[in-house]
Amino acid sequence: MSKPRDDRQKDLLLPALDQIIDMGHPLVRLAALIDWKFLDERFSSVCQGGSGQPGLPTRLVAGLFILKHMHSLSDEVLCARWIENPYYQYFCGELSFCHRLPFDRSSMTRWRQRLGEEQLVALIQESLSVAHKTGAIGPKDLERVVVDTTVQPKAVAHPTDARLMHRAIVKLVGLAKRNRVPLRQSYLR
Structure with a gap:
């Protein structure tokens, strides 16, 4: 897999x-505070050069994971909200409103499997850095x-x-006894 592509551009229409x-x-405001270049450098080790389609832009993937955990969403719900919410799209680096996903939903699973400890630590570091910058947490x-x-x-x-x-046999035997229905076998253990 080669370096992640980021060929997004404004749609003239x-x-x-x-x-x-x-x-x-x-x-x-949160998107402006996050150091996306830092995350891009850390995530680049996941993508090795070679044949195949270039990976998704790092900002898109990192933004999706941040949104997923901020709002406790499943992959399906996250993708549905991303399509209908321009703020989610802006946060993930889109320039124009998209009416369909620029990736397959299964890409989320593949990225999650590919990320290692270093990339997850980078996400946590950046989260703490932004929280410190905004005053959400102090020293x-x-x-x-x-x-x-x-x-x-x-x-x-x-x-x-x-x-x-x-359980079904126990309930049916009890029902048969209450209604005095004779059984050929007791089914008792």
């Missing part, structure tokens, strides 16, 4: 996104970090065909 949206919107907030790493398995009994069949 469509108005530019920065002309139709409110430039004071929180996503527009005192970064002195001590508490991380809960406990994993507690849940006691969930997943239904199996045998268990469901046994």
Whole structure:
């Protein structure tokens, strides 16, 4: 795979996104604060030169992951909102409003599998940097970090065909006894 492509340009027949949206919107202001070149440098190690179609622009991919986690969205919902929301498109670096996705939804999964620890650390670093620049967190907030790493398995009994069949037999035998229907077999264990 070669270096990510970013051949996006303004469509002469469509108005530019920065002309139709409110430039004071929180996503527009957040997009201006993020150092996209820093993320582009860190994400470039994921793409090696070679044959094949060039990857998606780094700003698009990083922007989608940021939006996904900011709003706790699934890939399907994120893609649907991206199509209808010009602020999402502006945040991800589009210049004109797009009426369809410039990528296949399965690209999200492939990018997630391809990203390593270094790229995820870069996203966290940039998130903390922006939070510090905006005053959302202060130096005192970064002195001590508490991380809960406990994993507690849940006691969930997943239904199996045998268990469901046994429950049905128990309920039907009970119903037959209440209505005094004689059974040839008791089905008791």
